Amino acid sequence: MKKIAVLGTGQVGEALAKGFLANGFAVMRASREPAKLADWKTAAGGEASTGTLAEAAKWADIVVLAVKGTAAENALELAGAANLAGKTVIDTTNPISEEPPQGGVVRYFTKANESLMERLQAKAPQARLVKAFNSVGSAFMVNPPFKPEPAMFICGNDAGAKQETSEILAKFGWKAVDMGGVEVARPIEALCQLWCAPGFLKNDWAHAFGWLTLK
Ligand SMILES: NC(=O)c1ccc[n+]([C@@H]2O[C@H](COP(=O)([O-])OP(=O)(O)OC[C@H]3O[C@@H](n4cnc5c(N)ncnc54)[C@H](OP(=O)(O)O)[C@@H]3O)[C@@H](O)[C@H]2O)c1
Numbered sequence: 001m002k003k004i005a006v007l008g009t010g011q012v013g014e015a016l017a018k019g020f021l022a023n024g025f026a027v028m029r030a031s032r033e034p035a036k037l038a039d040w041k042t043a044a045g046g047e048a049s050t051g052t053l054a055e056a057a058k059w060a061d062i063v064v065l066a067v068k069g070t071a072a073e074n075a076l077e078l079a080g081a082a083n084l085a086g087k088t089v090i091d092t093t094n095p096i097s098e099e100p101p102q103g104g105v106v107r108y109f110t111k112a113n114e115s116l117m118e119r120l121q122a123k124a125p126q127a128r129l130v131k132a133f134n135s136v137g138s139a140f141m142v143n144p145p146f147k148p149e150p151a152m153f154i155c156g157n158d159a160g161a162k163q164e165t166s167e168i169l170a171k172f173g174w175k176a177v178d179m180g181g182v183e184v185a186r187p188i189e190a191l192c193q194l195w196c197a198p199g200f201l202k203n204d205w206a207h208a209f210g211w212l213t214l215k
Contacts, residue, residue, distance in 0.1 A: 001026050001047070005056035007075055008066030009037060011138040012092050016064055019142030021047060023171045030056035032078065057083035062090065062164065063127075069095045069116055070109065076123050085126035088161040090168070091117050091185075092133040094192040104200040105193050117185035121157070128161035129182065130154055132169065135191035136208050137199075143173045150208035151177045153191065155184035177211045 002025050006017045009031045017040075020027045026047040029037050037050040057063050057079035067075040072093045076084070095116040097109040110116055121129045132154045133141050144150050152174040156162050166176035179188065191209065198204040 003028070003059060003061045005030060005060035005063045006066060007053050007056060007063065007079060008092075010066065010068070012066040012133065012141070013064075014040075015138040015141045016066060016092070016133065017044070017048070019172055022142070023168075028056040028059055030079075053078040054080045054083055057087075060087065062088045062168075064090045064092065065120070066092045069093045070098070072116060072120060073123055076120055076127075081124045081126065084124050087127060088158075088164045089120075089124070089127045089129045090133065090165055091120060091129050091131050093117075093120075094134050094189055096192075101196070101200050104197040106196050106200075108189070108193070110189070113186065115183070115185035115189050117155075117189070118182050121182050128156065128158035130156035130158070130161050130165040131185045131188050132165050132176070134189060135195050137195070137205055140206075140208055141172065144208055146208045148210065149173070149175050151175050151211035153177050153179050153188045153209070153211075155179045155181060155188055157181050175211070 004020045004025045004027050006013045007030045017027045017029050028049045028051050030051055030053045034050045041048050041050050095108045095110040097107045099107045117131050152169050154176050162178050169176040
């Protein structure tokens with residue numbers, strides 16, 4: 001049974017932890033204050049556990065980063081570069097700044113020619129980061145109800161980590177589309193802005209992206 005650390009106690013951590021448990025993985029959820037996950041652990045049962053970010057990252061085979069974008073670099077530090085070394089780290093984060101959206105577009109603290117994932121990869125060079133799950137709402141991350149099968153755009157520098165993430169995405173009902181290396185996180189992170197715009201402008205939050213090809 002593969003062991004998954006889910007770093008993050010928000011909606012994304014909640015949804016993905018549930019999805020991993022339902023698909024036969026062991027899950028440790030992590031927080032700076034693990035005690036606040038006690039009710040979740042009791043409700044989730046057998047293969048669920050809780051810990052600090054460092055404890056979870058050390059225990060896991062695969063790590064999911066699901067914290068506030070402004071806290072993502074700090075969360076990696078708390079997890080510990082040594083605990084993450086050689087592991088697939090699925091990065092769900094977006095670099096959303098504290099300022100309110102402008103015309104329905106969430107503002108980012110990163111610049112156009114950089115991404116949060118590039119900053120994270122530089123901070124933990126031996127971790128095998130893969131961007132995924134960042135451009136759809138948490139309610140649709142597992143078993144998305146859309147037809148045809150929606151696409152999840154992923155990127156990262158390690159082919160094995162992307163393969164492992166693609167297999168998880170397939171279990172969760174997604175077609176993974178590998179778009180390239182870590183730099184492609186720039187446009188993939190921007191997709192979150194596009195995904196959110198109909199939400200802020202029309203209160204429409206029920207959609208996902210697709211990918212059409214000739215093949
Ligand atoms: N919500 C969605 O539908 C959605 C969809 C796609 C992508 N995302 C992205 O996924 C990420 C998680 O989103 P979310 O809505 O689940 O949660 P969130 O409210 O953005 O973040 C909550 C998490 O951030 C952590 N955190 C806050 N400040 C911290 C700090 N200074 N150091 C370390 N950790 C800190 C909290 O940790 P503690 O438990 O320790 O307090 C908590 O686990 C975000 O980057 C978001 O952009 C969200």
